[in-house]
Amino acid sequence: MPVLEREQSTNPDTNNGLPKLPVPDLQHTLDMYLKCMKHLVPEEKFRRTKGIVQMFGAPGGVGEMLQQQLHKRRESKANWVYDYWLDDMYLNNxxxxxxxxxxxxxxxxxxxxTDSDALRFAAHLISAVLEYKTLLETHALPVDFARGQLAGTPLCMEQYYKLFTSYRLPGPKKDTLVAQKSSVMPEPEHIIVACKNQFFVLDVVINFRRLNEKDLYTQLEKIRKMADNEEERLPPIGLLTSEGRTEWAEARSILIKDSTNRDSLDVIERCLCLVCLDEPSGLQLTDTNRALLMLHGGGPERHGGNRWYDKPMQFVIGSDGCCGVVCEHSPFEGIVLVQCTEYLLKYMKGIPSKLVRAASVSELPAPRRLRWKCSQEIxxxxxxSADxxxxxxxxxxxxxxxxxxxGKEFIKRQKMSPDAYIQVALQFAYYRCHRRPVSTYESASIRRFQEGRVDNIRSATFEALAFGKAMTDGRSTFSNDEKxxxxxDAINAQTNYTILAITGMAIDNHLLGLREMAMELHMEMPDIFTDETYRVSNQYILSTSQVPTTVDMFCCYGPVVPNGYGVCYNPQSDAILFCVSSFNDSDETCSNTFVKHLEECLLEMESLCRKNSGIASS
Known part of the structure; x- marks a missing residue:
């Protein structure tokens, strides 16, 4: 019987030949930290921070001792920051x-x-998932190579092997990322189908035979009919997974007191993935509304209970045509999700559905509805949770x-990196909106190293601020050449920091490692980590990520702080797609206002580039 174990390297082959993540030079990190923060905090606060940082980095001081401990950790671990980063970014949240x-x-x-069309799409998608899973199981997935800056380097593939084998288990203080590990005789593989807030077990292997698409369609039809039976309907237990992690952990501990609930949870936690069959939302399916429906299901009144958020891959198929995938982020990064979903969509387009209109003639056992015992407390x-x-x-x-x-072709003609250009545009737009710079997160892959995930490109550079000021405050006093x-300068600063980040030399993972090492050694927390500037440095009011796709789909996410923006962007040849999110209850943010200023700033940057190159602005 498969068991769930503490997450660890699930496929050692994925790290072969890759170097270990380096530990950056301490003084370099401290100097860079001061450079990154000098223009983000008031002068008096910065002077205090500078003294604290100098004391931390003094010869023979606490910084050097912690640095030595990190070097020792590097010798004994495949990736010295991985566990620290995973806990800080996800599991402690x-x-x-x-x-x-x-x-x-x-x-x-x-x-x-018709509803049958949606079920056919679902059956075709499940077939594609099973094909992709076979690629993973046979280690037939080709190795990824870096694109963009320092292109051509082979990348760690480990994250792919967690797509269908991981589960995020809620805990009272910290979650656990667990990995399914099969024993000699594994149970039949299954997915969970959510329909009308009910959960059903769909075995995809029966009597050692993988179900074909026709069989899958037949089983999905049975599930749809079972879900229609109102007398059998159970409360929407999936809503509990949308709770805060501590609250969900407490609710789960109550649920598992009953053996029926315990068995149902076990089946969900061991599934390959979820397929969520949604009813029509009743909304106009604009890009924005489809993004909202994917992010939260439209709330409990629509599809919010038709989910199980702890599972990394949840494929959503709405009978109104609103489809996508919801990703629990702790096991893998966005680019791995992109590569997987692009494979699935290309497979579905390239290989016609093998489904015929008639139902399967195979005698298949009916899918099983998961049962729940719900006390008044539950x-x-x-x-x-619904509220x-x-x-x-x-x-x-x-x-x-x-x-x-x-789009990116115009930017390349200016001999500029499209990503750096867009990041500078985001800094410009934020300054145009708010007249100040803020700590910014841009994810940078460190998959060039064993078990590499991401570090942060600190896009809120002094140079980007200078550009925003020149284009806004100095609009009439700066010449075009000066602008x-x-x-x-801003593009170069962004590009240089990007190279630092992808080569393992950025500051955020290093500072995190030093802080966590101090905690591990039960030391009094060094002042550098209790200083207000360090708190400001980790308040990412702009949380950004480039997620390029080669097929017609897009990625989006929410802000990471109450007064912040989440900005996911996809540079295309002649266009740039932006997904901008914020919270309505913040009086500091407004997604529409930010987008309006962003459009304005991109136009001004184009005009500036055209004037500089002698091309008349169109």
Whole structure:
């Protein structure tokens, strides 16, 4: 029987030949930290911080001692920062997963004419998932190579092997990322199908035979009919997984007191993935509305209970054509989700559905409805969860915006990195909105190293601020040549920091490692980590990520702080797609206003580039 174990390297082959993540030089990190923060905090606060940092890095001081301990840790671990980073980024975070943590991929809108069309799509998608899983099991997935800066380097593939084998188990203070490990005689593999807030077990291997697409369709039809039976309907237990992590852990501990609930949880926790069959939402399916429906299901009144957020891969198939995947982020990064989902969609497009209209003639056991015993205490917890998800859904302010005046080809013609250019544009837009710079997170892959995940590109550079000021405050006093010089300086600063990050030399993972090592050694926390500047440095008011796709789909996520923006972008040849999120209850943010300023700033940057190159602005 498969068991769930503490997450660890699930496929040692994925690290072969890759170097270990380096530990950056201490003084380099401290100097860079001061450089990154000098223009983000008041001068008096910065002077205090500078003294604290100098004391921390003094010869023979606490910084050097912690640095030595990190070097020892590097010798004994495949990746010295991985566990620290995973806990800090995800497992210690107590916020609810929808909106706050789980990104989504929104598929192209489907034109289903009937409910049967949606089930056919689902059966075809499940077939594609099983094909992809076979690639993973046979180690036939080709190795990824870096693109963009320092292209061509082979990348760690370990994250792919967690797509269908991981589960995020809630805990009272800290979650656990567990990995399914099969014994000699594993149980039949299964997925969970969510339909009308009910959960059903769909075995995809029966009597050692993988179900074909026709069989899968037949089973999905049975599930749809079973879900229609109102007398059999059970409370929407999935709502509990949308709770804060501590609250969900407490509710789970109550649930498992009953053996029926314990068995149902066990089956869900061991499934390959979820397929969520949604009813029509009743909304106009704009890009923005589809993004919202993926992020939170439209709240409990729509599809919010038709989910199980702890599972890494939840494929959503709405009978109105709103489809996508909801991702629990702790096992893998966005690019792995992109590669997987692009494979699935290309497979479905390239290999016609093998489904015929007639139902399967195979004698298949009926899918099983999962049962729940719900005490009054659980009913009260479900009501509280529904209320919180309703408020979370109402609070999310999303704008999916396609900028069509130009795309990455124009930027490349200026001999600039498209990613650096867009990041500078985001800094410019934030400054135009708020007249100040803020700590910014841009994820940078460190998969060049064993078990590499990400570090942070600190895009809020002094040079980007200088450009924003020149284009806003100095609009009439700076010449075009001077403005162009500040733009090129900002692009160069962004590009240089990007190279530091992807080569393991950025500051955030290093500072995190030093802080966690101090905690591990039960030391009094060094002043550098209790200083207000360090708190400001980790308040990512702009949380950004480039998620490029080659098929017609897009990624989005929520903000990571109450007064912040989440900005996911996809540079295309002649357009740039932006997904901008914020919270309605913050009087500091507004997604529509940010998008308006972003469009304005991108136009001004184009005009500046064209004037500089002697091309008349179109």
């Amino acid at each position: 107590r916020l609810a997963l929808p909106v706050n943590s789980s990104p989504v991929m929104v598929f192209p809108k489907q034109n289903f004419k 009913q009260a917890l479900l009501a509280a 919180k998800l309703h408020r979370l859904a109402k609070n999310l302010d999303m704008n999916v915006y396609k900028y069509t005046k130009y 162009m010089k500040t733009l090129q």
